[in-house]
Amino acid sequence: MLRFALLISLACSASAAAQPQIVDPAKLTIDRLFGSEEFKEERVPSVKWLDNGDYTTLSPSKTYKKASDIVRFDKAGKSEILVAAEKLIVPNAKEPLPIQGYSFTKDLDLVLIYTNSVKVWRQNTRGDYWTFRRSTGKLSKLGAEAKPSSLMFAKLSPDGSRIGYVRDHNLYHEPVDGGAATQLTTDGTPEIINGTFDWVYEEEFDCRDGWQWSPDGKQIAYWQIDSRGVKTFTLVDNTTANYPILKTFAYPKTGERNSACKIGVVPVAGGPTKWIEVPGDTRTDFYIPRMEWAGNSTELVLQRVNRLQNAVDVMIADVATAKVRTALTERDGAWVDIHADSVEWLDKGSTFTWISERDGWRHLYAAARDGSSVRRITAGEFDVIRVLHIDEKAKRVYHLASPENPTQHYLFSAPLNGSGKPERLTPADQPGWHDYDFSPEGTVALHTVSSFGNPPRVELISLPDHKVIRVLAENKKLREAVTKLQQTPVEFFRADIGDGVKLDSWFMKPANFDPAKKYPLVFYVYGEPAGQSVVDRWGGSKYLWHLMLTQQGYAVACVDNRGTPCPRGRDWRKSAYRKVGTLAAADQAAAARVILRRPFLDAARVGVWGWSGGGSMTLNLLFRYPDIYRTGLAVAPVPDMRLYDTIYQERYMGLPQDNAEDYKTGSPITHAAGLKGNLLLVHGTGDDNCHYQGVEKLADKLIELNKPFTLMPYSNRSHSINEGKNTDRHLHALLTRYLNENLPAGPKP
Numbered sequence: 001m002l003r004f005a006l007l008i009s010l011a012c013s014a015s016a017a018a019q020p021q022i023v024d025p026a027k028l029t030i031d032r033l034f035g036s037e038e039f040k041e042e043r044v045p046s047v048k049w050l051d052n053g054d055y056t057t058l059s060p061s062k063t064y065k066k067a068s069d070i071v072r073f074d075k076a077g078k079s080e081i082l083v084a085a086e087k088l089i090v091p092n093a094k095e096p097l098p099i100q101g102y103s104f105t106k107d108l109d110l111v112l113i114y115t116n117s118v119k120v121w122r123q124n125t126r127g128d129y130w131t132f133r134r135s136t137g138k139l140s141k142l143g144a145e146a147k148p149s150s151l152m153f154a155k156l157s158p159d160g161s162r163i164g165y166v167r168d169h170n171l172y173h174e175p176v177d178g179g180a181a182t183q184l185t186t187d188g189t190p191e192i193i194n195g196t197f198d199w200v201y202e203e204e205f206d207c208r209d210g211w212q213w214s215p216d217g218k219q220i221a222y223w224q225i226d227s228r229g230v231k232t233f234t235l236v237d238n239t240t241a242n243y244p245i246l247k248t249f250a251y252p253k254t255g256e257r258n259s260a261c262k263i264g265v266v267p268v269a270g271g272p273t274k275w276i277e278v279p280g281d282t283r284t285d286f287y288i289p290r291m292e293w294a295g296n297s298t299e300l301v302l303q304r305v306n307r308l309q310n311a312v313d314v315m316i317a318d319v320a321t322a323k324v325r326t327a328l329t330e331r332d333g334a335w336v337d338i339h340a341d342s343v344e345w346l347d348k349g350s351t352f353t354w355i356s357e358r359d360g361w362r363h364l365y366a367a368a369r370d371g372s373s374v375r376r377i378t379a380g381e382f383d384v385i386r387v388l389h390i391d392e393k394a395k396r397v398y399h400l401a402s403p404e405n406p407t408q409h410y411l412f413s414a415p416l417n418g419s420g421k422p423e424r425l426t427p428a429d430q431p432g433w434h435d436y437d438f439s440p441e442g443t444v445a446l447h448t449v450s451s452f453g454n455p456p457r458v459e460l461i462s463l464p465d466h467k468v469i470r471v472l473a474e475n476k477k478l479r480e481a482v483t484k485l486q487q488t489p490v491e492f493f494r495a496d497i498g499d500g501v502k503l504d505s506w507f508m509k510p511a512n513f514d515p516a517k518k519y520p521l522v523f524y525v526y527g528e529p530a531g532q533s534v535v536d537r538w539g540g541s542k543y544l545w546h547l548m549l550t551q552q553g554y555a556v557a558c559v560d561n562r563g564t565p566c567p568r569g570r571d572w573r574k575s576a577y578r579k580v581g582t583l584a585a586a587d588q589a590a591a592a593r594v595i596l597r598r599p600f601l602d603a604a605r606v607g608v609w610g611w612s613g614g615g616s617m618t619l620n621l622l623f624r625y626p627d628i629y630r631t632g633l634a635v636a637p638v639p640d641m642r643l644y645d646t647i648y649q650e651r652y653m654g655l656p657q658d659n660a661e662d663y664k665t666g667s668p669i670t671h672a673a674g675l676k677g678n679l680l681l682v683h684g685t686g687d688d689n690c691h692y693q694g695v696e697k698l699a700d701k702l703i704e705l706n707k708p709f710t711l712m713p714y715s716n717r718s719h720s721i722n723e724g725k726n727t728d729r730h731l732h733a734l735l736t737r738y739l740n741e742n743l744p745a746g747p748k749p
Contacts, residue, residue, distance in 0.1 A: 433537030581666030684717030
C-alpha cells in the first residue's frame with residue numbers, strides 16, 4: 001500500500017513537472033537572461049560610407065537564412081542590392097560565403113570579401129578573402145595556395161588594381177583579377193612578425209593591422225615585431241584531447257624585456273625593405289605604437305613612446321633617407337595616453353592635430369609640421385572625450401564632451417581657429433549617452449543613444465541640425481520587455497568622501513522597497529585606469545543581472561574612484577599614478593561608508609564583485625576593509641601586479657625595479673591575511689590576459705594563512721569566460737547562488 005501511494009505521488013509529481021511553468025514577465029531569472037534570446041539586443045550592421053551620405057551595409061538574404069546581401073542605401077532610405085548572397089556561392093558549395101567584412105573599389109565594381117574568420121587573441125583577424133567582380137560575376141579566392149583561414153588584413157591598393165595581405169607573418173600582394181602573388185618579405189616566422197603584432201602590442205596598444213599602402217600605391221609601410229628573447233608564457237589545454245595541449249607565446253611581464261619593434265618601407269615592385277632609423281632600443285626603452293603615411297607618399301608620421309610612457313615624440317620620417325625628425329614632444333609627470341584620433345592633416349598638410357592634457361584638460365591642438373608651433377583648438381574646463389570629424393571647409397571640429405555631467409556623452413561643435421565656445425548639437429531633451437559615426441563629408445551620421453536601463457536607439461541624422469532622417473534600430477521588443485520588469489528608478493549622485501573629493505555613483509534600490517526595513521548591499525566595482533563604470537547608458541546583460549538582484553531583495557551600487565578615465569580633468573585621472581590598487585581601494589571604502597549611512601541598508605550584509613581589474617579591486621576591498629565588505633566575488637583578477645604585462649602595468653605603476661614597494665602595496669595578495677569574510681574566486685584556465693597563475697599563487701597564500709575560500713576554474717576559457725555551451729548561464733548562476741548563500745537577500749526588520 002505504501003509502495004502504491006509512493007507511485008501515485010511520483011506520478012503526480014511528474015505530471016506537475018510536465019505542466020508548462022508560468023513565467024512572470026516582471027521577474028528576471030538566470031534562464032530568462034542567459035538561456036533565451038528574450039533580451040537580445042537588435043544589432044545594426046556596421047555601415048561603410050560612400051559619397052554624399054550614401055552607405056553600404058549587410059542585410060539578411062531572403063533566399064538564404066544564414067547569408068547576407070550587400071546593400072546600398074541613400075539618405076532617403078532607398079536601397080539597392082549591390083551583391084546578392086547567391087552570387088557568392090563557391091563551386092560545389094550549397095550556401096553562400098558568410099560575409100564577415102568587405103570593401104569596394106571606388107567604382108563599386110569589385111568587392112573584397114572577408115570570411116571563415118578565426119580568433120587571434122581577442123578578435124577574429126585571420127580568415128579567407130575572396131573577390132567578386134559585379135560586371136563579370138567572377139568569384140576568386142586570394143592566396144590560393146594558403147592554408148584555410150590564414151590570411152590577415154587584406155586591403156585594396158589605392159587604384160584598386162591589387163590586394164595586399166599578411167600570410168604566415170609575411171607580406172604579399174596580388175592582382176585583383178588573378179595572377180601570381182608577389183611576396184614582399186621572406187623573413188617572417190612565429191617570432192619575426194611582419195605586418196601585425198605580438199600579444200602585448202595588440203592587447204595594450206590596440207595594434208592589430210600592421211601595414212599600409214602608400215597613397216600612390218607604390219610602397220607599403222609596415223611594422224616588424226621581433227619577439228626573440230622575450231620570455232614566454234604557456235597555457236595548458238586539458239580538455240581538447242587525451243593529453244595536454246600547450247600554447248606558448250611571448251608575454252613580457254612587468255620589468256621584463258619587450259619585443260624589438262621597427263618600421264620598414266618596401267617597394268610594391270619588390271626589393272629590400274628600407275628600415276626607418278628610429279633612435280633607441282625598443283626591447284628595453286621605447287615603443288612605437290602608431291605609424292601612418294604623413295599625408296603623402298614620401299613621409300611617415302610615427303609616435304615613439306618611452307618605456308615609462310610619460311613621453312611621446314611625434315616623428316616625421318623621410319622614406320628616401322630613412323631619417324627622422326621630431327615635430328612634437330608630449331610629456332607628463334604620470335603617463336601620456338596614446339589616442340587613435342590624434343593625427344589628422346590640416347592646412348594642405350602644413351599642420352596636424354594632436355590630443356593633449358597639457359593645460360589640465362584633454363583638448364585638441366594643431367601642431368606645425370616643421371615643429372615650429374603648437375596652438376590649442378578647443379578650450380575650457382572640460383575634456384574632449386573623442387574627436388569625431390573635422391570639417392576644414394566649414395572650419396569646425398565635431399567632438400564628444402560632457403562638461404556638466406561626466407557620466408554622459410554629447411556631441412559638440414567648435415571652431416577650428418580656437419575662438420568661441422563649443423556648441424552642443426545633441427538635443428537638450430535627450431539625456432544619456434550618445435555616440436556618432438560620421439560620413440566622410442560630415443553632413444550625416446549614425447547616431448546611437450541610450451541611457452541607464454533604456455536600450456539603444458540607432459538613427460540616421462543630418463548635421464549640423466541633428467535632425468532625424470530615419471530610425472535604423474528601435475529595439476522595440478527589448479524595450480517592451482524591459483519596461484515590463486519590476487524595477488525602481490536608478491539614482492545617480494556623488495558620494496562626498498571629504499577633502500573636496502566627490503565620487504560619481506549610481507544606486508539601485510531593491511524592488512518592493514520598504515524604508516522601514518534593512519537590505520543587503522552589493523557593490524559592482526572596476527576602479528582601474530582603463531575603464532569608467534558609472535555611466536548613464538544601457539548596460540546590457542550586466543544591468544539586467546543587477547536588476548535581477550534588486551528583485552531578489554538586494555540594493556546594488558557602483559562608484560568610480562579617482563584614477564578612472566572619467567572626463568573630469570587630467571589631475572583626476574592621473575591621481576592613480578603609482579597608486580593603482582591603493583588609492584582606488586581607499587576611495588571605494590570611503591564611498592561605501594557614506595552610502596551605508598542610508599538607514600535602510602544593512603551594514604552586516606555588504607558584498608562586492610568585479611571582473612578583471614574589478615576582480616582585483618574586489619580582493620583589495622575584501623582583504624583591506626573586512627569591517628565593510630563581508631562577501632566578495634572576484635572574477636579573473638590579477639592578485640599580484642608583478643605578474644601582469646609591461647605596457648599596461650608599467651604605464652600606471654612605473655618599473656617594478658624602481659617601484660617595488662608600490663607594486664607590493666597595491667597587489668591584493670600582499671593583504672590576504674586580512675580576509676575575514678566569504679571569498680569566491682572565478683577564473684578561466686585558458687586566460688591569456690590575466691593568467692590563472694595569479695589565482696593559483698593567491699590560493700597558495702590563502703592556504704598558508706589557513707583562510708577558507710571557494711575557487712571555481714572554468715576549463716580552457718579565456719578572460720571573457722564565455723566559450724562553450726551554457727558558460728554564461730553557468731557562471732551567472734554560480735555568482736547568484738554564492739550571493740544568496742553567503743549574503744542572504746531580502747529585507748530584515
